[in-house]
Amino acid sequence: QSVLTQPPSVSAAPGQKVTISCSGSSSNIGNNYVSWYQQLPGTAPKLLIYDNNKRPSGIPDRFSGSKSGTSATLGITGLQTGDEADYYCGTWDSSLSAGPYVFGTGTKVTVL
Amino acid sequence: QVQLQESGPGLVKPSQTLSLTCTVSGGSISSGGYYWSWIRQHPGKGLEWIGYIYYSGSTYYNPSLKSRVTISVDTSKNQFSLKLSSVTAADTAVYYCARGAILGGNFDYWGQGTLVTVSS
Numbered sequence: 114q115s116v117l118t119q120p121p122s123v124s125a126a127p128g129q130k131v132t133i134s135c136s137g138s139s140s141n142i143g144n145n146y147v148s149w150y151q152q153l154p155g156t157a158p159k160l161l162i163y164d165n166n167k168r169p170s171g172i173p174d175r176f177s178g179s180k181s182g183t184s185a186t187l188g189i190t191g192l193q194t195g196d197e198a199d200y201y202c203g204t205w206d207s208s209l210s211a212g213p214y215v216f217g218t219g220t221k222v223t224v225l
Numbered sequence: 226q227v228q229l230q231e232s233g234p235g236l237v238k239p240s241q242t243l244s245l246t247c248t249v250s251g252g253s254i255s256s257g258g259y260y261w262s263w264i265r266q267h268p269g270k271g272l273e274w275i276g277y278i279y280y281s282g283s284t285y286y287n288p289s290l291k292s293r294v295t296i297s298v299d300t301s302k303n304q305f306s307l308k309l310s311s312v313t314a315a316d317t318a319v320y321y322c323a324r325g326a327i328l329g330g331n332f333d334y335w336g337q338g339t340l341v342t343v344s345s
Contacts (some may be wrong), residue, residue, distance in 0.1 A: 115271060148331035150272075157321055157338050158272065163331035201272055205330045212287035214262070214330060216272040 116141060117202055117217035124223040129192050133220045135185040135202035141215055145205040147185040149178055150216075152199045161200075162187060194224050227252040229322050229336035237316075237343050243309040247322030247336055248302070255280045255300045260325040262332065263296060263307045265318040273318075277325060278305055312343045 118136045125131045135147065149162035160169050162178035165185065177188045185202055202217035233245035247261070254261060260277035267273070276286035278296045286294045290309070298305040309316060319340050323332040 146329045146331070148329065150332070157335040158332070159335070160331055160333050163326070163333070164329045169333065203272075203274075203330070203332070210288060212274045212276075212289070213285050214274040214277075214325070216274060219271040 115218045116206060116208070116215050117204070119200075119202060119217040119220045121218070122221045122223060124225055125192050126225045127192055127194065130188065130190045131192060131222060132189075133187040133200055133202075133222070135187070135217045137183050137185075137204065137215075139183060140208040141183075141204050141206040142180065142185055143183040144207070147178065147180050147202055147204045149176075149185075149187045150201045150203065151196075152201065154198070158201065189222070192222075192224055197222055197224050227324060227334045229324065229334055231320060231322050231336045231339040233339065233341070235340060235342060237312055237341060238345050239313055239343055240311055243307070243312050243316060243341055243343070245307045245320055245322075245339065245341070246304050247306070248304050249324075250303070252324075253300075254298060254303050254305065258327055260327060261296075261298065261305045262323050262325045264321045264323055264332070266321070266338070267315075267318045275307065275309075275320075314343050317341065317343045 146164045150158040152158040165180040166178045206215045228250045262277040263275040293310045295308040319338040321338045322336045324334040
């Protein structure tokens with residue numbers, strides 16, 4: 114089971130905004146950079162956000178990331194049908210029970 | 226543009242060893258600065274990090290799989306490999322190889338993934 118907790122699903126109408134939370138602890142989010150990944154159906158995950166709030170080249174500024182304490186948030190504005198996907202957060206973890214790298218439980222985004 | 230491609234059997238019998246290879250193109254494993262990782266996804270489930278290797282051969286594994294996992298690297302072929310022993314049906318999953326940044330830990334390049342089914 115993952116040590117990073119995300120809501121199972123979020124939804125909104127086209128053009129609206131959604132936020133996805135990722136809750137962890139001091140052994141992971143609290144002391145490490147957070148990344149976010151988008152996984153479209155049937156495809157490999159794709160890096161959306163790295164180092165908490167940076168976007169790789171080619172990722173539109175509709176996607177944003179932030180971190181506060183032991184939680185992180187992914188925001189998507191101007192929601193499009195093509196944004197329907199599963200989203201995962203990820204970060205290093207220093208606890209002995211978890212892997213050095215842990216992913217969130219995943220959130221399915223539905224465009225109504 | 227870095228590309229990763231997984232290869233290996235799509236069907237493995239229970240109790241046998243799952244073996245996969247990831248071939249990297251467009252960049253050198255030996256260039257440093259990155260961990261080369263294996264990640265899997267059970268059908269309909271989330272992502273599970275399996276382990277990583279650095280070009281020097283240093284490895285780190287998920288504690289839950291550590292006793293069964295071996296990751297190795299062949300810098301001459303620009304490849305790294307995964308071996309998972311004593312597999313059961315619970316190891317049926319899509320297996321991805323990915324490049325991870327050492328500092329941020331983010332995975333910026335992924336293979337397309339390969340489905341491995343454990344069944345007799």
